[in-house]
Structures are given as C-alpha cells and as structure tokens.
Amino acid sequence: MTTALSVAFTLNGLPVALEAPEGMTLLQALRGPLELSGPRFGCGAEACGCCMVALDGEPRPSCTLPVEAARGRAVETVEGLGSPEAPHPLQEAFLAEQAGQCGWCLSGILVSAAALLRRDPDPDEAAVRAALEPHLCRCGAQNRMLRAVLRAARAMRP
Structure with a gap:
C-alpha cells in the first residue's frame, strides 16, 4: 500500500496543493497532476538539465x-517566466539569437539563466557558461544561447 x-x-506565483504518492518526484507532479509541459524528462539522473x-x-x-521537498517552498518553471503577451527578456533574446533548435533542453536552460540574472544582473561570459554548464544540448546552439543570455542581461539593465 x-x-x-x-x-x-x-508554483509560478500561485498556491497549489496535491495528494502525491510516496516516491513521486517533483517532475512527475509537475508533468502529471499539475499539467505542465515545460520541465522535461531527459536522463532521470540529474545529468542533462x-x-x-x-x-x-x-x-x-x-x-x-x-515532491515533498517542495512543501512550503516556491517552485518556478519556464511557464512562470513570461507569456506570449509579455515574454521574459530571456525568451525574446533566445528568439532573436535563434538559440534553440530542437528545444528539448531550452526550458531548463531558461530557468537556470533566469536564476543567474536574478543573482547577477550583469554576468560576464564565464558566469553564463558556469550557469549553463549543467545543461546538455546536442544541437550545437551553445554559442547562440550564451549570446542570448548576455543580450537579455543588457536588455534588463535600467
């Protein structure tokens, strides 16, 4: 039993509550009962982002x-970054730099990039590379992604 x-x-600024079976991961809860599609299953071993x-x-x-590790905490997914009517500067920059190809990795990369820009609104190239290092992208778009994060940082400056 x-x-x-x-x-x-x-979750993305709104309170949520759910009954989850013991052993359910946060990813399973997000994609299952919470019906989000942004966070994706890749490796299942914290190796792809x-x-x-x-x-x-x-x-x-x-x-x-x-999933119980999220209890009482704030969880943000790519769905919480922006909307079609009001995209996040990162989303605009990724489009402008054509930084996505297949798109499988992008939701995780955008979440990590947003966290970086909250911590460091003026990152240098090394800081962006370090923030995106946990992410695996096999499409070869890493240089465009780097340019997109730096572009978003510039756009977000006052």
Missing part, C-alpha cells in the same frame, strides 16, 4: 527531487 502525501507549495526548475530561486533538477 502506497502512502499519499499532502504537498502544498507555490532538461527537468531544471527554480526552487526558492535556485536551479534544481526535478527528476530526482521528491
């Missing part, structure tokens, strides 16, 4: 994180 856990947290979310503002892989 599986034990159900009550888990309440803030496709499932990256911001937990209390810090990037964390959600594929191995138990």
